[in-house]
Amino acid sequence: METASNILREIDTHIVMVTRHARPGVLRRALAAGVKGFVPKSTPSEKLAEVILAVVSGARYVDPEIAASALIGTDCPLTGRELDVLRATTEHDTLAQTAEALHLAPGTVRNYVSAAIAKLGVSGRHEAAQKAWKEGWI
Template sequence: MKARITILLADDEHLIRGALAALLRLEDDFDVVADVADGAEALRAAQQHSPTVCILDLEMPPTDGVDTAQRIVSSVDTRILMVTRHARPGVLRRTLSAGVSGFLPKSTPSEKLAQVVRDIAAGKRYVDPEIAASALSGSACPLSDRELDVLRESAQQTTLADAAAALHLAPGTVRNYVSSVLAKLHVSTRQEAVQRAWDEGWI
């Protein structure tokens, strides 16, 4: 008898999550052990169930699917399949470095999704060809890891002081990082820098 593949599904869009869970449950060798709405719930459910495969939405609160994937793979022996409506160019590099095993658009037919889940469960990796092509066409990120950390916090915090507190840095240090980012990206405001980094998939 073929071993069953246990699946955790995380997506903040309830209708999509419900439809996807229903489709996956039609497969004889799949068992959806949990479906949750955000990254924090996904981490808890992964630790509780130790699923074979976690299917995570890329754009998912409270941070994003990449951060959630990183937290899950650091604490649970599982494989991660990331799904998204729109793959921004630099996102693929971030997901692969976070330990993600597969990347698919949400428009993928259910038969293909099922096969990719099985492949990933067997230890293989899969990246949708169009997503891979988009990643290759994207521009290289000119920012350091610390500058990217500052931009991520800037996207979530109201003020630079709040971002500095979250990063355990002095406000002046954060201002220096922001100034460097603005110069590198040739933009004039922090908001423009955050938007550019988001559009490129760097954060």
């Protein structure tokens, strides 16, 4: 999403995101970043061409299966910042690394992780991140 946001800050354009991470949480972040089209990597080339033409014409396109999953998925009990921390947890080995990557104090990260663990009823930060991924929140 960061790349899409950076592009859209610099250039007035439309972005179609083709991803292997076609999950509801990723969709929500992509739309918030300004992406106009969102399709899974498995989209046939003919369909992708149609989506690109539609988006260039000013339409928005979201793969129907992903949209349905996002609509019927479990409501996320976590705050945006808790999700950010869990997302970063999947990319970093320690809380200190996560804190540094998010420009937060380690104690703040620990508090967000503790809150997420309690809300999700799991025993650790990696389990919390896995549950959030499975539910499509991150």
